[in-house]
Amino acid sequence: MMQSPTKTKCDLLIVGAGPAGMSAAIEARRAGLDVIVADEGEAPGGQIYRHAAQSPLADAHVLGEDYLAGRTLIERFEASNAKSLSRSVVWQVAFENRHAVAMLTRRAQGAERGGTLDVSARAVLVATGAQERPWPVRGWTLPGVMGIGAAQTLLKSSGLAPSQDAVLAGSGPLLWLFASQLLNAGRRVRAIVDTTPRDAWRAALPHALPALAGADYLLKGLRMMHAVKRAGVPIHRAASAFSIEGQDRAERVHFVDEHGTPRSIDTPLVLIHQGVIPSTQLPRSLGCEHEWDAASACWRPRTDTRGRSSVAQVWIAGDGAGIGGAKAAAHAGTIAALDIARELGALDAPSRDTRSRAALRAMKRHLAVRPLLDALYTPPAALRRPADDVTVCRCEEVTAGEIRAIAALGCQGPNQMKAFSRCGMGPCQGRWCGATVGELIAQVQKRAVGDVGYYRIRAPIKPVTVDEIADSIALDDDFTRGEFPS
The missing domain is CATH 3.50.50.60 (FAD/NAD(P)-binding domain)
Incomplete structure (x- = not known):
């Protein structure tokens, strides 16, 4: 009632x-x-x-x-x-x-x-x-693929850690923090595939001196990286062309290492991250x-x-x-x-x-x-703008290629894209595709992302049931239910 x-x-x-x-x-x-x-x-x-x-x-x-x-x-x-x-x-x-x-x-x-x-x-x-920043790559929707932030939430809330050796891929402080937490918990890490570009330090260098005011953060980060390296975890730096493959679930990851050599690692569990x-x-x-x-x-x-x-x-x-x-x-x-x-x-x-x-x-x-951290770890455009065959909107299964094709027809922004493709209409209301959609439109139309804009967000902003919405309607004391017209 x-x-x-x-x-x-x-x-x-x-x-x-x-x-x-x-x-x-x-x-x-x-x-x-x-x-x-x-x-x-x-x-x-x-x-x-x-x-x-x-x-x-x-x-x-x-x-x-x-x-x-x-x-x-x-x-x-x-x-x-x-x-x-x-x-x-x-x-x-x-x-x-x-x-x-x-x-x-x-x-x-x-x-x-x-x-x-x-x-x-x-x-x-x-x-x-x-x-977590969405990182749409080939295979990111397969079972066995999870964001590092989500995996860390499971560890904190339920004490659940991966039972199998996971490959951690991406960039940012949380990549190293979670790897060290898994090692502290007695788990092993199969490998770390670090996508931080080789020359990222050049962009970060001008910020190094002001960052010394927060030197304790830098020291903690260095200690975490050293602990992971000391544990013998294979670390592949400056990786590019990262993808996940498998039939019904994740089976392996592919990438190109810093020397330009294609590599493959078999794994049933891939934890990805590109910052927050x-x-x-x-x-x-x-x-x-x-x-x-x-x-x-x-x-x-x-x-x-x-x-x-x-x-x-x-x-x-x-x-x-x-x-x-x-x-x-x-x-x-x-x-x-x-x-x-x-x-x-x-x-x-x-x-x-x-x-x-x-x-x-x-x-x-x-x-x-x-x-300094933004300059070092903000993923380059190549990692934020996926290939055409990659799914961008997980809720409605819309690919980057579909978004680019609609943008090429003159679609003015994410809200019109939503009308044309249903992209952003799912339960997450664009949380996992909004930023990527805007960047793809900007890329095709050679516009600034800030000019392209973002989805209009309407209530309910989180999934709720019809009963819960109905309960939000205040009824007067003299309210009477009418008969539905035949």
Whole structure:
């Protein structure tokens, strides 16, 4: 039977309980705001600190000290008395009477009932973090192929590590971090196929001196690489022409090594990664302006240094506003919360500025290394624009060749491409094809990706059932069901 949603109010609704969301909740509560934090996970922590408080692993130290450091933040968050809604999917946010009204569906678990919540908030902080960058290559849709980020999530949330030797392929810090975590967990790695171009250091070199402000990040990265090499894992650097082959599942990978020699490695498990990019679906659905970040080859929302978006009642903090890592995200959450408290009248401007000063300095230090990492690890255009026979939209099985052919006919952007090809119409709403589609159109039409644009995102922004949508409809007391006309 259809029921009206449960309604509640708060000063601040935070979407996401990762480092940015938890830090923002702590600071907002300190300022006296009534805070609700909604997150899809079973416990606070986000992707980076997933299950850090109660790890399913016998020894969580295999995930590293940075992961375990999240326990302190989680404890502070739980002590803040912010209302935490776990297993909650925010699938719509609208604006009514100068308030943001969000529809949340909370999934039931055990004896705990689920249901639809109607949350009215004076301000919204989007702290939805990052997603893995899509890397469409031949064979990436085969069973036995998974993103490294997804594999790491399984390790953190369920203690599941690959039972067979995996080939890790791609580029970026997470490639080396996960390889070292697998080795710490007693697993073996068949090989690492590193696609970082041989001359990437040339682009990174001008950023080396400023990056020394974040030298601890560089040292950690070097230690991880050394640990993997010391373990005897074969490492193939500057690999190109990477592909995955198999009949009904992954069976082998092919690539060309740094010497130009074609190579093949038999494996039933391939874990791929090309870095992470901001998760922009929710802020896009809210009407927040976005811009193409050429240095990182991704879209990011336009925000000021305090996280204010182009929409008056919306702030964005953490990796969802631009990739900076967990520590920078935590400081960004603190800064945004203080600005929100000022906007809502809980703090005056001098108090906000005083409390923000240390966090602003710390965030600047943690972000110092980002230009170097972006120059070193942002995949070149050849890796972001696949061959014609490669599937780009996994949901609707649309290939790069189909997208290029439609673009050649004059298709103006991703939204028209969606109408012509159904690309982006699946359950992910373009999360796994949006950036690639825009780049392919730009390539064919010799336009800037920023001019091509991105999909329009509409509610529901996450998959929900018809029952859950029906539960979101408030019924008046005098409501009567009419007969359907014959």
